[in-house]
Amino acid sequence: MSRVARVFARHNQMADIAVDHEPPRRLRLHRRFRDLACGDRVELDAVGEQVARQLDRDNVLVRRDGFGRRKVIAANIDCVWIVIAPEPAPSRNLIDRFLVAILNLPARPRLLVNKQDTGPAEPPEWLAAYRELDLDPLYVSARTGYGLDELAAAAAGHTNILIGQSGVGKSSLVAALLDQYGIADAMAPATGDLAASGEGRHTTVTAQWYPLANGGAWIDSPGVRDFTPEIPSLDTLERGFPDIAERAVACRFRDCRHQTEPGCAVRAAIDAGELPAERLQAWHELAAEIPAQTRARG
Template sequence: MTPFARVFARHNQMADIARDDEPPRRLRLHRRFRDLACGDRVELDTTGEQVDHLLERDNVLVRRDGFGRRKVIAANIDCVWIVIAPEPAPSRNLIDRFLVAVLNLPARPRLLINKQDTGPAAPPEWLNAYRQLDLEPLYVSAKTGYGLDDLAAAAAGQTNILVGQSGVGKSSLVAALLDQYGLTDATAPATGELAASGEGRHTTVTAQWFPLANGGAWIDSPGVRDFTPEIPSLDTLERGFPDIAECADHCRFRDCRHQREPGCAVLAAIDSGELPAARLQAWHDLAAEIPAQTRARG
Protein backbone atom coordinates (compact mmCIF):
# COMPACT_ATOMS: atom_id res chain seq x y z
CA MET A 1 0.00 0.00 0.00
CA THR A 2 1.35 3.42 -0.95
CA PRO A 3 1.92 5.50 2.22
CA PHE A 4 -0.18 8.62 2.44
CA ALA A 5 1.26 12.11 2.43
CA ARG A 6 0.24 14.93 4.75
CA VAL A 7 -0.78 18.47 3.81
CA PHE A 8 1.33 20.82 5.93
CA ALA A 9 -0.11 24.07 4.58
CA ARG A 10 -2.33 25.36 1.78
CA HIS A 11 -1.33 28.37 -0.33
CA ASN A 12 -4.05 29.20 -2.88
CA GLN A 13 -3.40 26.79 -5.79
CA MET A 14 -0.33 25.29 -4.10
CA ALA A 15 0.18 23.14 -1.02
CA ASP A 16 3.12 22.06 1.12
CA ILE A 17 2.95 18.26 1.27
CA ALA A 18 5.24 15.60 2.78
CA ARG A 19 5.46 11.83 3.16
CA ASP A 20 6.64 10.35 6.45
CA ASP A 21 9.67 12.26 7.75
CA GLU A 22 10.51 13.91 4.44
CA PRO A 23 10.56 17.71 4.36
CA PRO A 24 7.42 19.16 2.77
CA ARG A 25 7.48 20.17 -0.90
CA ARG A 26 5.28 22.78 -2.50
CA LEU A 27 3.09 21.19 -5.18
CA ARG A 28 0.59 22.71 -7.58
CA LEU A 29 -2.96 21.44 -7.09
CA HIS A 30 -5.58 20.43 -9.61
CA ARG A 31 -8.76 22.49 -9.27
CA ARG A 32 -10.70 19.46 -8.03
CA PHE A 33 -8.73 19.78 -4.78
CA ARG A 34 -9.85 23.34 -4.10
CA ASP A 35 -10.93 22.40 -0.54
CA LEU A 36 -7.67 20.66 0.36
CA ALA A 37 -6.55 21.84 3.81
CA CYS A 38 -3.86 21.57 6.42
CA GLY A 39 -4.00 18.14 8.07
CA ASP A 40 -5.49 16.35 5.07
CA ARG A 41 -4.14 12.93 4.09
CA VAL A 42 -3.55 12.47 0.38
CA GLU A 43 -2.09 9.99 -2.07
CA LEU A 44 0.39 11.28 -4.62
CA ASP A 45 0.80 10.02 -8.18
CA THR A 46 3.73 7.83 -9.21
CA THR A 47 5.93 10.88 -9.85
CA GLY A 48 5.26 12.26 -6.39
CA GLU A 49 4.61 15.64 -7.96
CA GLN A 50 0.80 15.75 -7.97
CA VAL A 51 -2.02 14.91 -5.59
CA ASP A 52 -3.90 11.93 -6.95
CA HIS A 53 -6.49 11.28 -4.25
CA LEU A 54 -7.82 12.90 -1.07
CA LEU A 55 -8.28 10.26 1.63
CA GLU A 56 -11.38 10.20 3.80
CA ARG A 57 -11.38 12.82 6.54
CA ASP A 58 -12.08 12.13 10.20
CA ASN A 59 -13.49 15.65 10.50
CA VAL A 60 -12.97 19.15 9.14
CA LEU A 61 -12.99 22.54 10.87
CA VAL A 62 -14.72 25.13 8.69
CA ARG A 63 -16.00 28.67 8.90
CA ARG A 64 -18.23 30.94 6.80
CA ASP A 65 -16.65 34.08 5.37
CA GLY A 66 -18.32 37.48 5.06
CA PHE A 67 -20.03 36.36 1.86
CA GLY A 68 -21.37 33.15 3.39
CA ARG A 69 -18.86 30.98 1.54
CA ARG A 70 -17.55 27.81 3.19
CA LYS A 71 -13.85 27.99 4.06
CA VAL A 72 -11.92 24.93 5.26
CA ILE A 73 -9.39 25.67 8.02
CA ALA A 74 -7.96 22.24 8.84
CA ALA A 75 -8.84 18.54 8.81
CA ASN A 76 -8.40 15.43 10.95
CA ILE A 77 -8.26 17.20 14.32
CA ASP A 78 -8.42 15.56 17.75
CA CYS A 79 -8.28 18.59 20.03
CA VAL A 80 -9.03 22.28 19.49
CA TRP A 81 -7.28 24.63 21.91
CA ILE A 82 -9.15 27.95 22.15
CA VAL A 83 -6.44 30.40 23.20
CA ILE A 84 -7.16 33.56 25.17
CA ALA A 85 -4.90 36.00 27.02
CA PRO A 86 -5.20 39.09 29.21
CA GLU A 87 -4.30 41.13 26.13
CA PRO A 88 -6.03 41.43 23.72
CA ALA A 89 -9.11 41.29 25.94
CA PRO A 90 -10.86 37.90 25.67
CA SER A 91 -14.05 37.68 23.61
CA ARG A 92 -16.68 35.44 25.18
CA ASN A 93 -18.67 35.62 21.96
CA LEU A 94 -15.70 34.22 20.02
CA ILE A 95 -15.31 31.34 22.47
CA ASP A 96 -19.00 30.47 22.11
CA ARG A 97 -18.72 30.49 18.33
CA PHE A 98 -15.67 28.25 18.32
CA LEU A 99 -17.44 25.82 20.65
CA VAL A 100 -20.30 25.40 18.17
CA ALA A 101 -17.83 24.41 15.46
CA VAL A 102 -15.74 22.12 17.68
CA LEU A 103 -18.60 20.25 19.34
CA ASN A 104 -19.98 19.41 15.90
CA LEU A 105 -16.73 17.96 14.46
CA PRO A 106 -16.53 15.98 16.79
CA ALA A 107 -13.31 16.89 18.59
CA ARG A 108 -12.43 17.85 22.13
CA PRO A 109 -12.41 21.58 22.94
CA ARG A 110 -9.88 22.90 25.46
CA LEU A 111 -9.42 26.39 26.87
CA LEU A 112 -5.84 27.68 27.02
CA ILE A 113 -4.92 30.93 28.82
CA ASN A 114 -1.57 32.26 27.60
CA LYS A 115 0.70 35.09 28.87
CA GLN A 116 0.58 33.85 32.46
CA ASP A 117 4.24 34.77 32.86
CA THR A 118 4.34 34.53 36.68
CA GLY A 119 1.72 31.82 37.06
CA PRO A 120 -2.08 31.79 36.88
CA ALA A 121 -3.73 35.12 37.49
CA ALA A 122 -7.12 35.21 39.19
CA PRO A 123 -9.50 33.93 36.50
CA PRO A 124 -12.38 36.18 35.45
CA GLU A 125 -15.70 35.14 36.95
CA TRP A 126 -17.27 34.58 33.54
CA LEU A 127 -15.00 31.57 33.01
CA ASN A 128 -17.20 29.64 35.43
CA ALA A 129 -19.74 29.18 32.64
CA TYR A 130 -17.18 27.11 30.71
CA ARG A 131 -16.15 25.01 33.69
CA GLN A 132 -19.72 23.70 33.62
CA LEU A 133 -18.90 22.44 30.10
CA ASP A 134 -15.83 20.54 31.35
CA LEU A 135 -13.61 23.31 30.01
CA GLU A 136 -11.29 23.79 32.98
CA PRO A 137 -8.65 26.17 31.58
CA LEU A 138 -4.96 25.36 31.30
CA TYR A 139 -2.62 28.26 32.14
CA VAL A 140 0.62 28.72 30.19
CA SER A 141 3.25 31.24 29.21
CA ALA A 142 5.07 31.02 25.91
CA LYS A 143 7.48 33.66 27.25
CA THR A 144 8.60 31.99 30.50
CA GLY A 145 7.67 28.39 29.76
CA TYR A 146 5.18 28.21 32.61
CA GLY A 147 2.72 25.35 32.09
CA LEU A 148 4.32 24.08 28.86
CA ASP A 149 5.04 20.67 30.42
CA ASP A 150 1.35 20.25 31.21
CA LEU A 151 0.39 21.44 27.74
CA ALA A 152 2.82 19.07 26.01
CA ALA A 153 1.55 16.17 28.10
CA ALA A 154 -2.09 16.99 27.33
CA ALA A 155 -1.34 17.23 23.60
CA ALA A 156 0.82 14.11 23.27
CA GLY A 157 -0.17 11.60 20.60
CA GLN A 158 -2.97 13.65 19.05
CA THR A 159 -3.51 16.31 16.41
CA ASN A 160 -4.00 19.68 18.12
CA ILE A 161 -4.97 23.01 16.61
CA LEU A 162 -4.62 26.43 18.25
CA VAL A 163 -7.39 28.92 17.45
CA GLY A 164 -8.23 32.37 18.74
CA GLN A 165 -7.76 36.08 18.36
CA SER A 166 -4.71 37.65 16.77
CA GLY A 167 -2.11 38.54 19.37
CA VAL A 168 -2.95 35.89 21.99
CA GLY A 169 0.33 34.09 21.27
CA LYS A 170 -0.62 30.99 19.30
CA SER A 171 2.49 31.05 17.11
CA SER A 172 4.67 31.87 20.10
CA LEU A 173 3.32 28.79 21.88
CA VAL A 174 4.11 26.55 18.91
CA ALA A 175 7.59 28.07 18.65
CA ALA A 176 8.20 27.46 22.37
CA LEU A 177 7.04 23.86 22.07
CA LEU A 178 9.27 23.32 19.04
CA ASP A 179 12.24 24.72 20.93
CA GLN A 180 11.70 22.96 24.24
CA TYR A 181 10.42 19.53 23.34
CA GLY A 182 12.35 18.64 20.20
CA LEU A 183 9.51 18.27 17.75
CA THR A 184 10.39 16.76 14.41
CA ASP A 185 12.18 18.87 11.82
CA ALA A 186 10.01 21.88 11.02
CA THR A 187 10.42 25.62 10.70
CA ALA A 188 9.20 27.51 13.74
CA PRO A 189 6.32 29.86 12.91
CA ALA A 190 6.90 33.58 12.67
CA THR A 191 5.61 35.57 15.61
CA GLY A 192 4.51 39.17 15.95
CA GLU A 193 4.00 41.75 18.62
CA LEU A 194 0.73 43.41 19.54
CA ALA A 195 -0.10 46.41 17.44
CA ALA A 196 -0.45 49.76 19.20
CA SER A 197 -4.23 49.33 19.16
CA GLY A 198 -3.90 46.18 21.27
CA GLU A 199 -5.01 43.96 18.39
CA GLY A 200 -2.64 41.34 17.07
CA ARG A 201 -1.03 41.48 13.69
CA HIS A 202 -1.87 38.53 11.47
CA THR A 203 1.58 36.93 11.39
CA THR A 204 0.11 33.49 10.54
CA VAL A 205 -1.63 33.66 7.17
CA THR A 206 -2.58 30.00 6.73
CA ALA A 207 -2.97 26.97 8.99
CA GLN A 208 0.32 25.10 9.26
CA TRP A 209 1.15 21.59 10.46
CA PHE A 210 4.04 20.92 12.87
CA PRO A 211 4.58 17.18 13.56
CA LEU A 212 5.40 15.89 17.03
CA ALA A 213 8.11 13.32 17.59
CA ASN A 214 5.57 11.03 19.30
CA GLY A 215 3.29 10.94 16.28
CA GLY A 216 0.94 13.78 17.08
CA ALA A 217 1.04 17.32 15.76
CA TRP A 218 0.30 20.99 16.39
CA ILE A 219 -1.56 23.11 13.86
CA ASP A 220 -1.05 26.85 14.10
CA SER A 221 -3.94 28.82 12.60
CA PRO A 222 -4.38 32.46 11.59
CA GLY A 223 -5.71 34.79 14.25
CA VAL A 224 -9.26 36.05 13.90
CA ARG A 225 -11.38 38.92 15.19
CA ASP A 226 -14.61 37.10 14.41
CA PHE A 227 -15.59 33.54 13.59
CA THR A 228 -18.76 32.28 11.92
CA PRO A 229 -19.30 28.55 12.41
CA GLU A 230 -21.21 26.51 9.86
CA ILE A 231 -24.75 26.06 11.24
CA PRO A 232 -27.02 24.20 8.82
CA SER A 233 -29.75 23.56 11.41
CA LEU A 234 -30.96 24.26 14.91
CA ASP A 235 -29.74 20.78 15.92
CA THR A 236 -26.21 21.83 14.98
CA LEU A 237 -26.53 24.93 17.13
CA GLU A 238 -27.85 22.98 20.11
CA ARG A 239 -24.87 20.59 20.00
CA GLY A 240 -22.68 23.66 20.48
CA PHE A 241 -24.67 24.71 23.56
CA PRO A 242 -25.07 21.50 25.60
CA ASP A 243 -25.76 23.54 28.75
CA ILE A 244 -28.73 25.27 27.10
CA ALA A 245 -29.88 22.07 25.38
CA GLU A 246 -29.98 20.24 28.71
CA CYS A 247 -32.18 22.92 30.26
CA ALA A 248 -34.34 23.10 27.13
CA ASP A 249 -35.38 19.47 27.63
CA HIS A 250 -37.51 20.75 30.54
CA CYS A 251 -39.21 23.61 28.68
CA ARG A 252 -43.01 23.43 28.58
CA PHE A 253 -43.09 23.67 24.78
CA ARG A 254 -40.99 21.47 22.52
CA ASP A 255 -40.44 24.31 20.04
CA CYS A 256 -39.51 26.84 22.75
CA ARG A 257 -37.11 29.50 21.49
CA HIS A 258 -36.20 30.72 25.00
CA GLN A 259 -37.47 34.26 24.54
CA ARG A 260 -40.70 35.00 26.38
CA GLU A 261 -42.47 31.64 26.33
CA PRO A 262 -44.18 30.56 29.55
CA GLY A 263 -42.57 27.58 31.22
CA CYS A 264 -39.18 28.17 29.59
CA ALA A 265 -36.63 26.24 31.66
CA VAL A 266 -33.72 28.07 30.04
CA LEU A 267 -35.00 31.49 31.15
CA ALA A 268 -35.67 30.05 34.59
CA ALA A 269 -32.07 28.81 34.77
CA ILE A 270 -30.81 32.27 33.91
CA ASP A 271 -33.05 33.89 36.53
CA SER A 272 -31.69 31.49 39.16
CA GLY A 273 -28.06 32.07 38.13
CA GLU A 274 -27.59 28.50 36.91
CA LEU A 275 -26.90 29.75 33.36
CA PRO A 276 -25.21 33.03 32.40
CA ALA A 277 -27.34 35.34 30.29
CA ALA A 278 -24.41 35.85 27.90
CA ARG A 279 -24.60 32.21 26.82
CA LEU A 280 -28.26 32.55 25.82
CA GLN A 281 -27.53 35.82 24.01
CA ALA A 282 -24.82 34.04 21.99
CA TRP A 283 -27.33 31.26 21.23
CA HIS A 284 -29.89 33.79 19.94
CA ASP A 285 -27.27 35.63 17.85
CA LEU A 286 -26.20 32.44 16.12
CA ALA A 287 -29.78 31.17 15.68
CA ALA A 288 -30.51 34.39 13.79
CA GLU A 289 -27.71 33.54 11.33
CA ILE A 290 -29.16 30.16 10.31
CA PRO A 291 -31.58 31.54 7.65
CA ALA A 292 -28.79 33.52 5.96
CA GLN A 293 -26.50 30.49 5.91
CA THR A 294 -29.31 28.39 4.46
CA ARG A 295 -29.77 30.92 1.62
CA ALA A 296 -26.03 31.01 0.97
CA ARG A 297 -25.88 27.21 0.62
CA GLY A 298 -28.86 27.28 -1.71
Protein backbone atom coordinates in the same frame (compact mmCIF):
# COMPACT_ATOMS: atom_id res chain seq x y z
CA MET B 1 3.17 2.81 -6.31
CA SER B 2 1.19 5.59 -4.57
CA ARG B 3 2.17 6.86 -1.14
CA VAL B 4 0.05 8.37 1.64
CA ALA B 5 1.08 11.90 2.61
CA ARG B 6 -0.04 14.74 4.87
CA VAL B 7 -0.94 18.29 3.87
CA PHE B 8 1.16 20.65 6.00
CA ALA B 9 -0.22 23.91 4.57
CA ARG B 10 -2.38 25.17 1.71
CA HIS B 11 -1.30 28.13 -0.42
CA ASN B 12 -3.97 28.90 -3.03
CA GLN B 13 -3.25 26.46 -5.89
CA MET B 14 -0.22 24.99 -4.11
CA ALA B 15 0.18 22.87 -0.99
CA ASP B 16 3.08 21.81 1.23
CA ILE B 17 2.85 18.02 1.45
CA ALA B 18 5.06 15.48 3.24
CA VAL B 19 5.35 11.69 3.35
CA ASP B 20 6.18 10.16 6.73
CA HIS B 21 9.19 12.00 8.21
CA GLU B 22 10.37 13.56 4.95
CA PRO B 23 10.52 17.36 4.64
CA PRO B 24 7.39 18.81 3.04
CA ARG B 25 7.47 19.73 -0.65
CA ARG B 26 5.33 22.37 -2.36
CA LEU B 27 3.18 20.80 -5.09
CA ARG B 28 0.75 22.35 -7.54
CA LEU B 29 -2.81 21.07 -7.10
CA HIS B 30 -5.37 20.08 -9.69
CA ARG B 31 -8.51 22.21 -9.45
CA ARG B 32 -10.53 19.21 -8.22
CA PHE B 33 -8.62 19.48 -4.93
CA ARG B 34 -9.73 23.05 -4.24
CA ASP B 35 -11.10 21.98 -0.82
CA LEU B 36 -7.79 20.47 0.33
CA ALA B 37 -6.62 21.81 3.72
CA CYS B 38 -3.97 21.52 6.40
CA GLY B 39 -4.21 18.12 8.08
CA ASP B 40 -5.74 16.33 5.11
CA ARG B 41 -4.38 12.92 4.13
CA VAL B 42 -3.75 12.32 0.43
CA GLU B 43 -2.30 9.75 -1.91
CA LEU B 44 0.48 10.91 -4.23
CA ASP B 45 1.12 9.50 -7.68
CA ALA B 46 3.89 6.97 -8.28
CA VAL B 47 6.59 9.62 -8.73
CA GLY B 48 5.36 11.73 -5.81
CA GLU B 49 4.84 14.85 -7.92
CA GLN B 50 1.04 15.15 -7.84
CA VAL B 51 -1.88 14.49 -5.53
CA ALA B 52 -3.78 11.53 -6.97
CA ARG B 53 -6.54 11.22 -4.35
CA GLN B 54 -7.82 12.93 -1.23
CA LEU B 55 -8.52 10.42 1.54
CA ASP B 56 -11.63 10.51 3.72
CA ARG B 57 -11.59 12.97 6.60
CA ASP B 58 -12.36 12.24 10.22
CA ASN B 59 -13.66 15.79 10.54
CA VAL B 60 -13.08 19.29 9.18
CA LEU B 61 -13.06 22.69 10.90
CA VAL B 62 -14.76 25.36 8.81
CA ARG B 63 -16.10 28.87 9.15
CA ARG B 64 -18.19 31.27 7.10
CA ASP B 65 -16.56 34.48 5.90
CA GLY B 66 -18.21 37.90 5.76
CA PHE B 67 -19.85 37.00 2.45
CA GLY B 68 -21.24 33.71 3.75
CA ARG B 69 -18.70 31.62 1.84
CA ARG B 70 -17.44 28.36 3.34
CA LYS B 71 -13.77 28.48 4.37
CA VAL B 72 -11.96 25.29 5.38
CA ILE B 73 -9.40 25.81 8.17
CA ALA B 74 -8.03 22.32 8.89
CA ALA B 75 -8.98 18.64 8.89
CA ASN B 76 -8.59 15.52 11.04
CA ILE B 77 -8.45 17.24 14.43
CA ASP B 78 -8.59 15.60 17.86
CA CYS B 79 -8.37 18.59 20.20
CA VAL B 80 -9.05 22.30 19.70
CA TRP B 81 -7.32 24.71 22.08
CA ILE B 82 -9.09 28.06 22.38
CA VAL B 83 -6.31 30.49 23.29
CA ILE B 84 -7.05 33.62 25.30
CA ALA B 85 -4.77 36.11 27.04
CA PRO B 86 -5.04 39.21 29.23
CA GLU B 87 -4.32 41.25 26.10
CA PRO B 88 -6.15 41.45 23.76
CA ALA B 89 -9.11 41.17 26.11
CA PRO B 90 -10.95 37.82 25.81
CA SER B 91 -14.27 37.73 23.98
CA ARG B 92 -16.92 35.49 25.53
CA ASN B 93 -18.98 35.70 22.34
CA LEU B 94 -16.04 34.46 20.31
CA ILE B 95 -15.53 31.49 22.65
CA ASP B 96 -19.21 30.57 22.33
CA ARG B 97 -18.94 30.67 18.53
CA PHE B 98 -15.79 28.54 18.56
CA LEU B 99 -17.55 25.95 20.71
CA VAL B 100 -20.33 25.46 18.15
CA ALA B 101 -17.75 24.57 15.51
CA ILE B 102 -15.67 22.37 17.84
CA LEU B 103 -18.51 20.36 19.36
CA ASN B 104 -19.87 19.61 15.89
CA LEU B 105 -16.57 18.20 14.55
CA PRO B 106 -16.65 16.50 17.05
CA ALA B 107 -13.40 17.20 18.88
CA ARG B 108 -12.45 17.99 22.45
CA PRO B 109 -12.44 21.71 23.28
CA ARG B 110 -9.81 23.03 25.70
CA LEU B 111 -9.22 26.53 27.03
CA LEU B 112 -5.65 27.83 27.14
CA VAL B 113 -4.77 31.07 28.97
CA ASN B 114 -1.45 32.37 27.62
CA LYS B 115 0.89 35.20 28.75
CA GLN B 116 0.87 34.07 32.38
CA ASP B 117 4.53 35.07 32.73
CA THR B 118 4.47 35.18 36.55
CA GLY B 119 2.09 32.25 37.04
CA PRO B 120 -1.70 32.09 36.79
CA ALA B 121 -3.51 35.31 37.53
CA GLU B 122 -6.91 35.36 39.20
CA PRO B 123 -9.25 34.01 36.49
CA PRO B 124 -12.10 36.25 35.38
CA GLU B 125 -15.34 35.28 37.10
CA TRP B 126 -17.09 34.53 33.83
CA LEU B 127 -14.75 31.61 33.10
CA ALA B 128 -16.50 29.59 35.81
CA ALA B 129 -19.54 29.27 33.53
CA TYR B 130 -17.58 27.02 31.18
CA ARG B 131 -16.54 24.43 33.76
CA GLU B 132 -19.62 22.31 33.14
CA LEU B 133 -18.47 22.16 29.50
CA ASP B 134 -15.15 20.58 30.57
CA LEU B 135 -13.34 23.84 29.83
CA ASP B 136 -11.30 24.27 33.00
CA PRO B 137 -8.48 26.52 31.76
CA LEU B 138 -4.82 25.57 31.49
CA TYR B 139 -2.46 28.46 32.26
CA VAL B 140 0.77 28.83 30.28
CA SER B 141 3.44 31.30 29.22
CA ALA B 142 5.22 31.00 25.88
CA ARG B 143 7.77 33.53 27.15
CA THR B 144 8.82 31.85 30.40
CA GLY B 145 7.81 28.25 29.69
CA TYR B 146 5.34 28.17 32.58
CA GLY B 147 2.81 25.34 32.10
CA LEU B 148 4.36 24.03 28.88
CA ASP B 149 5.16 20.61 30.39
CA GLU B 150 1.50 20.13 31.28
CA LEU B 151 0.39 21.37 27.86
CA ALA B 152 2.83 19.08 26.02
CA ALA B 153 1.64 16.09 28.04
CA ALA B 154 -2.00 16.87 27.25
CA ALA B 155 -1.23 17.23 23.54
CA ALA B 156 0.94 14.12 23.11
CA GLY B 157 -0.36 11.63 20.57
CA HIS B 158 -3.18 13.92 19.38
CA THR B 159 -3.69 16.31 16.50
CA ASN B 160 -4.10 19.68 18.22
CA ILE B 161 -5.06 23.03 16.73
CA LEU B 162 -4.74 26.46 18.34
CA ILE B 163 -7.47 28.98 17.54
CA GLY B 164 -8.15 32.42 18.95
CA GLN B 165 -7.90 36.15 18.48
CA SER B 166 -4.93 37.72 16.76
CA GLY B 167 -2.20 38.58 19.25
CA VAL B 168 -2.96 36.00 21.97
CA GLY B 169 0.32 34.22 21.22
CA LYS B 170 -0.66 31.08 19.33
CA SER B 171 2.43 31.07 17.10
CA SER B 172 4.68 31.88 20.06
CA LEU B 173 3.24 28.89 21.91
CA VAL B 174 3.85 26.54 18.98
CA ALA B 175 7.40 27.86 18.58
CA ALA B 176 8.12 27.34 22.29
CA LEU B 177 6.64 23.84 22.28
CA LEU B 178 8.56 22.78 19.19
CA ASP B 179 11.79 24.25 20.50
CA GLN B 180 11.49 22.32 23.74
CA TYR B 181 9.77 19.09 22.70
CA GLY B 182 9.42 18.93 18.96
CA ILE B 183 11.05 19.41 15.60
CA ALA B 184 13.75 21.44 13.87
CA ASP B 185 14.00 25.20 14.36
CA ALA B 186 13.71 25.67 10.61
CA MET B 187 10.03 24.67 10.84
CA ALA B 188 9.16 26.94 13.77
CA PRO B 189 6.41 29.48 13.01
CA ALA B 190 6.97 33.21 12.64
CA THR B 191 5.68 35.31 15.53
CA GLY B 192 4.64 38.92 15.99
CA ASP B 193 3.69 41.51 18.58
CA LEU B 194 0.51 43.33 19.37
CA ALA B 195 -0.28 46.34 17.25
CA ALA B 196 -0.31 49.72 18.97
CA SER B 197 -4.11 49.56 19.16
CA GLY B 198 -3.90 46.43 21.30
CA GLU B 199 -5.35 44.26 18.54
CA GLY B 200 -3.21 41.42 17.34
CA ARG B 201 -1.38 41.39 14.05
CA HIS B 202 -2.14 38.50 11.71
CA THR B 203 1.27 36.83 11.81
CA THR B 204 0.01 33.43 10.64
CA VAL B 205 -1.68 33.63 7.24
CA THR B 206 -2.59 29.96 6.73
CA ALA B 207 -3.01 26.93 8.97
CA GLN B 208 0.31 25.09 9.36
CA TRP B 209 0.97 21.51 10.49
CA TYR B 210 3.88 20.79 12.87
CA PRO B 211 4.51 17.10 13.68
CA LEU B 212 5.55 16.25 17.23
CA ALA B 213 8.52 14.06 18.08
CA ASN B 214 6.40 12.07 20.57
CA GLY B 215 3.53 11.54 18.14
CA GLY B 216 0.64 13.77 17.15
CA ALA B 217 0.91 17.32 15.85
CA TRP B 218 0.21 20.99 16.46
CA ILE B 219 -1.66 23.10 13.92
CA ASP B 220 -1.14 26.85 14.13
CA SER B 221 -4.03 28.80 12.63
CA PRO B 222 -4.50 32.44 11.61
CA GLY B 223 -5.84 34.74 14.31
CA VAL B 224 -9.37 36.08 14.04
CA ARG B 225 -11.39 39.04 15.28
CA ASP B 226 -14.70 37.30 14.71
CA PHE B 227 -15.81 33.78 13.80
CA THR B 228 -18.97 32.45 12.19
CA PRO B 229 -19.38 28.67 12.53
CA GLU B 230 -21.18 26.69 9.88
CA ILE B 231 -24.74 26.10 11.16
CA PRO B 232 -26.92 24.21 8.69
CA SER B 233 -29.67 23.47 11.24
CA LEU B 234 -30.95 24.08 14.74
CA ASP B 235 -29.62 20.64 15.72
CA THR B 236 -26.12 21.81 14.83
CA LEU B 237 -26.56 24.88 17.00
CA GLU B 238 -27.84 22.86 19.96
CA ARG B 239 -24.82 20.54 19.83
CA GLY B 240 -22.70 23.64 20.33
CA PHE B 241 -24.71 24.65 23.41
CA PRO B 242 -25.11 21.42 25.40
CA ASP B 243 -25.76 23.42 28.58
CA ILE B 244 -28.76 25.08 26.92
CA ALA B 245 -29.93 21.91 25.15
CA GLU B 246 -29.89 19.97 28.41
CA ARG B 247 -32.20 22.47 30.08
CA ALA B 248 -34.39 22.98 27.02
CA VAL B 249 -35.86 19.48 27.35
CA ALA B 250 -37.74 20.77 30.40
CA CYS B 251 -39.31 23.70 28.52
CA ARG B 252 -43.11 23.62 28.38
CA PHE B 253 -43.12 23.82 24.58
CA ARG B 254 -41.02 21.52 22.43
CA ASP B 255 -40.30 24.31 19.91
CA CYS B 256 -39.44 26.87 22.61
CA ARG B 257 -37.03 29.53 21.36
CA HIS B 258 -36.23 30.71 24.91
CA GLN B 259 -37.52 34.22 24.34
CA THR B 260 -40.94 35.11 25.78
CA GLU B 261 -42.56 31.66 25.85
CA PRO B 262 -44.11 30.66 29.19
CA GLY B 263 -42.52 27.76 31.02
CA CYS B 264 -39.07 28.26 29.49
CA ALA B 265 -36.60 26.19 31.54
CA VAL B 266 -33.59 27.91 29.95
CA ARG B 267 -34.65 31.38 31.07
CA ALA B 268 -35.53 29.94 34.47
CA ALA B 269 -31.95 28.62 34.75
CA ILE B 270 -30.63 32.09 33.95
CA ASP B 271 -32.89 33.68 36.58
CA ALA B 272 -31.61 31.12 39.10
CA GLY B 273 -27.97 31.95 38.28
CA GLU B 274 -27.32 28.46 36.89
CA LEU B 275 -26.65 29.66 33.35
CA PRO B 276 -25.05 32.93 32.13
CA ALA B 277 -27.38 35.19 30.20
CA GLU B 278 -24.53 35.74 27.73
CA ARG B 279 -24.73 32.09 26.65
CA LEU B 280 -28.38 32.47 25.65
CA GLN B 281 -27.61 35.78 23.94
CA ALA B 282 -24.95 34.03 21.81
CA TRP B 283 -27.43 31.23 21.08
CA HIS B 284 -30.02 33.74 19.81
CA GLU B 285 -27.45 35.56 17.64
CA LEU B 286 -26.38 32.34 15.96
CA ALA B 287 -29.94 31.03 15.58
CA ALA B 288 -30.74 34.20 13.65
CA GLU B 289 -27.91 33.42 11.20
CA ILE B 290 -29.23 29.97 10.22
CA PRO B 291 -31.66 31.20 7.48
CA ALA B 292 -28.93 33.28 5.81
CA GLN B 293 -26.52 30.33 5.81
CA THR B 294 -29.23 28.08 4.39
CA ARG B 295 -29.80 30.54 1.51
CA ALA B 296 -26.05 30.78 0.88
CA ARG B 297 -25.77 27.00 0.53
CA GLY B 298 -28.73 26.93 -1.81
